[in-house]
Structures are given as structure tokens and as C-alpha cells.
Amino acid sequence: MILKERKVPGPNSKAIINQSKQSEPQSMADQVPVVWDHAEGVWITDVDGNLFLDFTSGVLVTNIGHSHPKHVKAVVDQTKRLMNCYSFPTTERVELSKRIVEVLPDNIDKVFLLTTGSEATEAAIRIAKRYSGKHEVLSFYGAFHGRTYGPMSIAGNINTRRQFGPALPGGIMAPYGNCFRCVYDKKFPECDFYCIKMLDKIIESSSSGDLGAVIAEPYQGSAGFIFPPKGWLKELEKWANARGLILIIDEVQSSFGRTGKLFAIEWEDIKPQMICLGKGLGSGIPTSAVAGESKIFDCMSPGEMSSTTGGNPLSSAAALSVLEILKEENLTENARTVGEYLLERLSNLWKKYDFVGEVRGLGLVIGIEIVKNKKENVPEVDICKKIISRCAELGLMLGRVGMYGNVIRVAPPLVIKKEECDIAVEIFDRVMNEINKTL
Template sequence: MGTETTAAARVHCQLPGPRSRELFERWAKVEAQCTGYQARVCWDHANGVVVTDVDGNTFIDWTSGVLVTNVGHSHPRLVEAVQTACAKLMNNYECLNEPRVNAAEKLVQILPAHLDKCFFLSTGSEATEACIRLMKRKSGKFEVISFHGGFHGRTYAALGAGGLAGPKKGYGPTLPGSIRVPFPYCYRCPFRASPETCDMLCLDYLDDAVRANSTGSLAGVIVEAYLGAAGFIFAPPGWFPRLEQWIRDRGLLFTLDEVQSSFGRTGKLFAMEWENLAPDLVALGKGIGSGVPASGVAARGEVIGVLGPGEMSSTMGGNPVACAAVVAVVDIMQSEKLHDNALRMGEVMKARLLQIQEKSPYAGDVRGRGLVMGVELVKDKKTKEPAPDLTRKLIDVAAQNGLLIGSVGVFGNVIRVAPPLVISEAETHESLDIFEKSLAQL
């Protein structure tokens, strides 16, 4: 147990509080209720890792929105940069503005050297959609390999590449040319194999999938650096380099979806750095704006250079406010070394979570790196039967105790552990104490 406490979490009423309850009732009358399951807390303001609701309760945040506020909620330097930009110029579409130039230079400077060009958009879906289009345009082919459990957004091509049923339910045929193959979900291996002995059987299956499904028009491969919506699933060491070699051997293009994993989340600025991957295209989002809507594509110049004037644009992409935010985020990440803090606090988190796993009958698996970890809840550790109902209950119990958590997973049974990267060791231990207490109360 943590010996130091920050007393950041203080909940003084039964949730939802009276003001929150009133706002939830008003909201339900006017907006479609189609968002994911969350604790019944109406946020008012947040600083660092601490969220205050409209009833004055305070919580430690393990969600970062949804892996967005990497530099912390309302970081003073980010707030100042955005306020200054808003007061000067908010949108000028495709006309050039200085913040856009500054942001592009700043981004290319921190990217691996082979990614020498970028283009700004406004959402992660926009970025992955652009990457898919670019692979098709550059190759002159239309088929794209993606992975079971993958999530690349809710737009048409992104949905087609995705490997989850939920986001596609009821929408009819998805994008032609999508070939989906298994990702190494070692806790629930689709081949019923063991990671110690399988020699990455799922990679060998790629050729079988191509032979069975391709028309001979393969453009490329898109894959997340880790599966986010499927449950924070990380491939075993060596899997990505072997995948990249498979791609290169066949002359295909390689897109890495780093919408979730970039900007320090895994303990490095970009997850591709862990195994020195060299993708042709990288989708960026979420942490790039740390709360301000922003996204982008990082690319080899010869790949994105296939587009001519007027062939890719975005109404909000590259606007001065978002670009000012990108510059501020990069400066904060570098000056405060937040990726290093993510690595250190992630080690503390994982060590404690593994201890909690040993004691809890419900914590079936703990996985992750840096400050992105998943705790998969099961009804029985031997059968691994998913426990989505228990997961939803834990979200509510943890909130009542002062910790905001969310769920992901193919079965909706994985707790996402993804606090802002500014979390201190004291806040880390306090949040872990609350999590352990809440799990024991189930």
C-alpha cells in the first residue's frame, strides 16, 4: 500500500450529486444517449490529474478524457497558448497562418527522421481515413490488411478497417477490400496457443489470409501500436519487427495508428520508438492537442507527395488555435520530460497492479506499458469468463471512492488505466489504494 497520500480524492455525497443528477436529467431530454458507460459524474473543472464535479467532489482521473489530456488537465502553458491564439485568429481554412508553420516544424523535429512531412487534421478518424486513402493512392491498389480487435475510428474507411463488431452494428456493408487477421491477444489466443511456444503463429496466418481473401490488389497494412478499444492489448516483443519485415518483403505500405499511443503515453514520445519501427504513415491524435481537437498524419515525403494541390484538406485541420496547442504540447512534453515520468509512474503502477491481481479473484490479466495499462476482469481466473457487469459496477464503486475509471475491451471487461502523464508518485499510490479498495468491495 502507498505510505504517502495527497488526499486529492474527496467525495462528500452519494453519486450522482444533486446538481449532477439535475444536469443528467436535462441532458437526456435533448441529446441522443449513445455514448459509452461512464460514472454518473458531471465534470466542472480539472487541473493536472484531479477532476472536480459540479457538486464539489474531487476525483483522481485514470481516463485522461480518453487518453487525450497527456500534459494534464488545463496545463497553464497550454491554456495560455490557446487563449492567446483565440484572441488573435481562430480559423482561416487553407490560407496559411504562422502557428501552422510552427506546429509542422515542431512536429517533424520530434518525429523519426524518415517521417519528414506531416499534414494536420482535426480527429483521429480523419487521420486514419487519410492514411488508408494515401496507401491506396500511392500503390494504385485497394485492399488493406487490418486486425481483429482494431479500432481506427467511426468514419467509413476506418470502420471498414476496424476489427470490432460493436461500432459497425447495423450499418450494412463496410468498405470493400478490408482483410482482417488476428492480433496477438495472448491472454485469449484465437489459436489456443501459448506465447512461450507458438512462435507468433498469428503472423504465419497472414499468408493464409491473403491467399484466401485477396484479389491481388494489396495496398498496405494498418495496425494500432497496441489495441486500444479492444482492451489495451500489447503484442509480445519482436512481433512488430516481424510484421514490418513481412510488409516490406511484399512491397506493401505500412501505416501505424498512434492516435492513442503517441505523445509520451507508452513511456516514449512515440510507441514506434520501442522497437525502432519505420512505418510509411503514422496517424496521430488525442495527445497531440491534449484536449484541443487536433490530429495529423506523419509520413514519408515520397508517400504523401503523391497528392497534388487541392487533393486533401480539412475544414478545421491546421487551424491557428489547434496548431498553437500542438506547439505548446510538444514544448511541455520536452521541458517536463513527461514521457520519462510516464515510464517511471508506469513501473510503479504495474508493480502494484500485479500485486492486486494476485489477491483479487477477479483481476485476470494486467498488461501495458508506461501509463497505459489494462486490468481484465473475469468471473473465474481458470475459465477466464469475462465480467462486463462487474466492470460496470467497479466503475461506479471507484467513482464513489474518488477514482474515475473507464472500460474497454472486446467484452467490455477491461479497466483502462491511463492517467495524465503529470501524475505524481503520491497521486499514483493514492489512486492505486482507491482502486484496490474498490475492487475488494465488489
């Protein structure tokens, strides 16, 4: 089934986008120009009445699907009861904290609720510095941990770093386990985790002897859905533990079922000392958290950690319902099985089209990297943009990501069915075929 072809943007979308230009900065202007009106499950309707299959989850947020009735009810009921209070515990907040701790590895026994992903990574860095008494943090090329100055200073993503002046001191950076574009020009598994082995050399030359923590994403989201080879995170954990460093895993994007496990760290069975959460936790209601070991959190004195709306009754009730829905509807399992199916079907595009450099993914987070040709793997942004625009005209809503902006972001809500994936694959194939003929 191919959806009805439509003009993008439609007249109503166009008018609203123009209106937005009067009063909003255009920092997000590079998206598909469609103004969403309402959405249900995996289907979006825009302000012109066009239907789109959502393969964005609104930047990997709406894991449970749009306007899930149970989520909506939890939010509406809570709105009527209590939306905000002074920062004393509420039943919703306490219950949510308990549930989060229950589903995380057993070394994690405390959780601090916040509002955005950047706030969670910011808090994790602050706590790690305070606890360790050390002020350097190791992070990775291509990493993205948020747009406030703390996370930005330990991120290796050109989109957040360039032209913002000097970062905060203490950030040390090393190559990630990116085998598609290995900076050491090595091949896995023969390299035997060479990039982990090189960390000591990097620290030797770049650290003032004040390194206290290391932060990593389980897969790099903003850099282009880059998945390190199996075993890389485990090796990183061993390396960090052997040096007494606090390991922080940034699961803001990868958690709550997205990769086919509730948390991506479960694929490698690692036990970081701190974990950052966000996005899918509230599934649309702004909620984030940093979870960790109490021996680490206990270093913070009263007043050193607080956030006005963090863990408020409304966001806590919303997040609690997300956890229930994920469990009741086996959405993590669905992400795994449907994700495997989708990855296999999309991999056929790699076989067919020379400009598809790689199709990679885990669960329902899949990156399609567009290149000039397979031989050289040079990033190709124009074709990537054309594919995304043309897919929108045929009813498939996609995002673009990557250090070089040449990766198609495939990340539908976790409620998606195989038949809906078939629609998307058919659209992809038609669009790529059309573009291929013009080359």
C-alpha cells in the same frame, strides 16, 4: 489517503444528465454519471463540488494534465491573434509540422494536419490507396481506427461494426498479437509469431490480389489495452516490407508520451511509411495529423487533401505548446517511471483477486481485465462495472473498455505522481475487497 465518500451522481450531475437526455443522443450513456465542472492536473471537480482523481485523461487526451498554464496561455494568446484563416500556411502551422517531423523517425518528412483521429486514419487509407494503386487494406481483429466509414470498414471491433451494414470493400482482417486470448491457442514465445506467419495464408484466401497497405495499432486501445508480445510489430514491419506493402501505424491513442516513449513505435524501433496522430497532440484542443514519406504524399494533387479546420492557427498553437510541455517537464520519462511503479502495484491486485484476469500495460496505459475466474478467463462485465462505479464513489474516475466491455481503463494524465497512484491503488484494493466478499 482515501477521499471523502460521495454519492454518484450528485444532485447537480443528475439534473444535467437528465437535461442532456432531452436534446442529446445517449450513445455515451455508459460512463460514470459525473458531470465535470473544472479540472487541474490530475484532479477533476464535478458540478457538485466533489473531487476525483482522473484516471481517464478524458479518453487518453489530456496527456499534459488538465488546464496546464502554458497550454492555456498558448490557447488564449492565439485566440486573441488569429483563430482561423483560409488554408494558407501560418507560422504556427508550419512550426508545428516542422516539430512533428523532427520527432518522428527520419524516413517521415511530411505531415498533414487534421482535426480528429478518424480523419487521420481515413486520410491515411485514402493516400495509401491512391499511392499504391491498390485498394485492399489488411487490419486486425479487435482493431479500432475511428467511427467514419473508411476506418470502420477496416476495424475488427464489434462495437463499431455490428449492425451498420456492409463495410466498404477492400478490408481484410487477421488475428492481432493477442496472447491473452490467442485465437490459435498458442503460447508465446514458442509460437514464434505464428500469427504473423499465418498472414500469408489469410491473404492467399481473402485477397483479390489488390492488397496495398496494412494498418495496426501499436497496442489495441479500444479492444481492451491489448499489448502484442515484444517483437510483434517488428515482425509485422518485416512482413509488410518484404511484400512491398505500405505500413500505417495508428498512434492516435498511443503517442505523445503515453507509453513512456514519445511514440509507441520507438519501443520496437520500426519505421512505418505513415503514422496517424491525434488525441494527446492537442491535449483537449481538437488536433490530429497523418505523417508520412513525401514520396507517398506527393501522389496527392491539389484539392485532393484538405480539411476546413485542420491545422488552423489555434489548434497548431495549442499542439506546439503540448510538444514543449512534454519536453520541458520530461513527461514521457515520468510516464515510464510512474507507469512502471503503478503497473507493479496494480499487479498485486491480480495476485489477490480471482476476478482479476490480467493486469497489463506500458507507461501510463494499463488495462485491468476482469474475468469470472482466472482458470477460464471468461469476460465479466458486471463486476467490472461495479468496480468502476464504486471507485467513483470513493473519488477515482475510471473508464471501461474492451471488445467485451470487461477491461478497466487506467490512463491518468502523464503529470501524475507516485503518491497519487498510491491513492488510486488503495481505492482499488478497498473496492475489490468489498466486492470479493459478496461473491
